[in-house]
Amino acid sequence: MMHQFLSTLRLDNQLGEPLYRQIYLRVKDAIAQGALLAGSRLPSVRGLASDLGVARATVESAYAQLIAEGFLQSRGQAGTYVSPQLPDLPVRAAPVAEPLPAVAPNSLHPNGMMPPFQLGLPALDAFPRALWQRIVARQLRTGTTASLAHPPTNGLPELRAAIVNYLHLSRGISCRPEQVFVCAGYQALLDRVIGTLLTPGDDVWLEDPGYPVTLPLFRAAGMRPVAVPVDEQGMDIAAGISAAPGARMAVLTPTHQSPLGVSLSLARRMALLEWAQQRAAWILEDDYDSEVRYHGRPLPPLKSLDRQGRVLYAGTFSKTLFPALRMAYLVVPVGLVEAFGHSSRLRGCGCPPLMQASVADFINQGHFYRHLKRMRPIYRQRREWLAQAIEQQLSEHLAVTSQAGGIQLLARLTASSGQDKRLAQRGWEEGLSLQALSDWQIAHPSAEGLLMGFANFTQRTDAERAVARLARLFNGGN
The missing domain is CATH 3.40.640.10 (Type I PLP-dependent aspartate aminotransferase-like (Major domain))
Known part of the structure; x- marks a missing residue:
């Protein structure tokens, strides 16, 4: 059964679903359908990553979510196994489980452009x-x-x-x-x-x-x-x-x-x-x-x-x-x-x-050293563009937090009602690389917010247009 499972585990880079999420769903489905039996040993993270041609962290994220939900058990160096005490599969396999937060969606759109608000990217246009x-x-x-x-x-x-x-x-x-x-x-x-x-x-x-x-x-x-x-x-x-x-x-x-x-x-x-x-x-x-x-x-x-x-x-x-x-x-x-x-x-x-x-x-x-010195005023300017655009268009919904540095901006929701995850998901669907503050939390919920990168807004109008697209999410897409 393990061989049969591996032979059908194929990933599709063209899907909107992140690769770790595809692995997670396929393993979970295989358990629900009986292709992976309780107590059976899964491939090692390194081995499965090699077979699928993905990074080890991709497989680790999928396994970690399955372990957290009780479908798998980690036995340290002995490996990862299908849990002997599986959750109630008929009930839990039906709805789509909430995914782990990814660091970012794909860095490039099909047209080669980076999505607005991409986190973790420096100002690539300013690199020498x-x-x-x-x-x-x-x-x-x-x-x-x-x-x-x-x-x-x-x-x-x-x-x-x-x-x-x-x-x-x-x-x-x-x-x-x-x-x-x-x-x-x-x-x-x-x-x-x-x-x-x-x-x-x-x-x-x-x-x-x-x-x-x-x-x-x-x-x-x-x-x-x-x-x-x-x-x-x-x-x-x-x-x-x-x-x-x-x-x-x-x-x-x-x-x-x-x-x-x-x-x-x-x-x-x-x-x-x-x-x-x-x-x-x-x-x-x-x-x-x-x-x-x-x-x-x-x-x-x-x-x-x-x-x-x-x-x-x-x-x-x-x-x-x-x-x-x-x-x-x-x-x-x-x-x-x-x-x-x-x-x-x-x-x-x-x-x-x-x-x-x-x-x-x-x-x-x-x-x-010269590159770092040159980048600091660039980041300060680009953050101001984004912060000002949010203040002008979304002040009733978002409050920008102050910061002394960095290449990402945190804007807290003025009214917390479980919206930041929903807004981030809708943003991804609309090509906006937003991340919800709630997805970065483990056990101590705090105020909700949206995390946004700003380093690659090369002019003020870029930030203003991106915030206008974000504003439509708050206005029901109108």
Whole structure:
């Protein structure tokens, strides 16, 4: 039956349904129809992802939703199984289950245009493509025979050294190149951290609300996520200690919280570091959007306060350069270098050496610093365009929250009535890449709102037209 199921599990990139959602529905249907029996073992995440030609995170998201609904059970390293105690299938299989929030719909429409409000995209029109192409071309021309051999599994030395210099000058982080590990994107970075430091059943603090991809990744790995509420001072450390004092890790965005945009207060930073030291726990700091600050210098990272070696610092070039690089980096404490070196040899880096060497040149030649400096006023202007358009057209429905940086805007609904999910879904149907704040929440509901990217509005009229389309959703499509 498993072979028959796999032979019919085909995905369609042309459907409006996200790929993880297609996997979720097909597995659920196979269970309901008896093609997958209770107690049968499913393919591993890696194996199914390879068979289907999709990213591991896509399969992990589908499995995580099925586990949450009781259709599957994760048994850690033993694999994922159809639950022996299945839900009442005749009742639950009929309605379409609510999907997990995706990070974004497809980045490109069929006509090659990006949908308005796309999250997670920097201003791609402002990226110095000609300069980048010259740097890549130079790397191709000057490459040696040795550059064609197997690359280092923890990243090219020149890129790791460049990252060390950048972090020292711009983020106040003192580290050595051997502490830096290059990974193929944030999901791969999380997978590296989980596989190196955690075991199934470990409690892990996660921000609530927080980045939607993080929760299913930890669940799929067999961890027990603990939703810790976020308020105007950032993650509530006292609430985390009360809920799970023995957690093995806290994962958070302390400098610019995603999605609320608040910063972790100094008192809570010190409380978090003290908890980690006392409990021998780890802190994974995602320095989300830290470089994109409109006023003043970026806030110092939590890692710069770490004196006990408990903080792992995660950065990515997706927001500062462009997402297609699929390049992130992790700075680990000195005491973890050997452990992460071992896991890197098992997993590899995953980033093409050509791109690594090009990014190193981009940093070392000063282009990275100049690019960041140029982008800050651009983002400030484009956010103002969107905020002003919302104020002019939708002030009775939406209130824009203040923020000191970042490339996404949060507009809270003035009257919360379960609308943000419905509005986001209708927006997707109309080609607007909206996301509901409710979909970023785990266990602590707060005010509803819409998350919108603004980085690729190249002129004021672009923002005004997109908001006019959004306004029609509030007016019943008229």
